[in-house]
Amino acid sequence: MQRLIERFGGVATVAPSMREIPLEQNDEALAFGERLFAGEIDAVIFLTGVGARALVDALSTRYATEDVLSQFRRTTLIVRGPKPTAVLKQWKLDIAHRAPEPNTWRELIETLRRETDLSGKTVAVQEYGRPNEQFYQELRALGATVIAAPVYRWALPEDTAPLEAAVRSATDGDFDALLFTSANQVDNCLEIADRTVGKDRFITAVKQSAVCSIGPTCSEALVSVGLMPDVEASPPKMGQLVRAAFECLANRAEESRS
Missing domain, CATH: 3.40.50.10090 (Rossmann fold)
Known part of the structure; x- marks a missing residue:
């Protein structure tokens, strides 16, 4: 800059x-993992590439990585932009929905409204930094039950x-x-x-x-x-x-x- x-x-x-702070004691991410392996998650939204990797790393402390990826393959995978797209492609995971530029949650909501039906679906969101309550409200307005999967937060330097x-x-x-x-x-x-x-x-x-x-x-x-x-x-x-x-x-x- x-x-x-x-x-x-x-x-x-x-x-x-x-300053990026990983969530070492990530109880919420592990709780998401339990529901994922129980077949209770219908869709997962990945908002960032680094967050996608961090989420899999967190789950891999309890499950084999390939088992985690296999569970993701059983769900509808949704991405916000190019960085999580690249990560999921490296894992050979199919992406069902992706937001167009400028790749914000607003474009993602419009894409989901147009391309799919979330009524009665349980949707997990890979959080980064602060939770986006507006995004969650819009997902709920589409009929989804939203759960958070936070992986890191931003602290002061x-x-x-x-x-x-x-x-x-x-x-x-x-x-x-x-x-x-x-x-x-x-x-x-x-x-x-x-x-x-x-x-x-x-x-x-x-x-x-x-x-x-x-x-x-x-x-x-x-x-x-x-x-x-x-x-x-x-x-x-x-x-x-x-x-x-x-x-x-x-x-x-x-x-x-x-």
């Missing part, structure tokens, strides 16, 4: 905001000093643009702001900068805390995010001169 920003002539402040400094600088108006790359990052930035400068003060100050989002899921998180993105990358990739941010800043500069 820093190199991309510098390539466009910008000065980058990069502050680590997240062990050293929060760089993030604290960045939050203070943002509150002081030192940045022309802020680039957010995930919903969990938004959560953690707000947590640090609440501890340091005050969440409301941070949000008010940041509105004066260009707020830039990597994609729809991140944008939803920003909107939920009162920050309307000025930019949303499409497609949701780092390079496009940086490019769009600089285009936004150029437009702002042009408007201020006119």
Whole structure:
């Protein structure tokens, strides 16, 4: 990210905001495994590639890996995007439904509404980070019973000093643009702001900068805390995010001169 920003002539402040924490004592994932092997799961939704691997790793502490994959073959497998698709293909698992770009839960819901009937079905969702209650509500509206299979969560970095400094600088108006790359990052930035400068003060100050989002899921998180993105990358990739941010800043500069 820093190199991309510098390539466009910008000065980058990069502050680590997240640390992936595997769920070592993963009782919920193992409870999902029990129901999977009991034949009680009709469909499994994989949201991330790393999460798919972590879920199988967790289940493999109790069952043989090939037995886990065999159980998956007896269910309807659903994926959100290309990364879990690649993982399932490596395992030679057939995918029944896949969300189109930009690969958010909203596209996935529309795909399921159009392509299948979930009425009376038990659907397991491989969670990543925070649970998406809106997604679960939409699945229930389609008639599904939803169970969670969490495999990891996002914590603050062990050293929060760089993030604290960045939050203070943002509150002081030192940045022309802020680039957010995930919903969990938004959560953690707000947590640090609440501890340091005050969440409301941070949000008010940041509105004066260009707020830039990597994609729809991140944008939803920003909107939920009162920050309307000025930019949303499409497609949701780092390079496009940086490019769009600089285009936004150029437009702002042009408007201020006119």
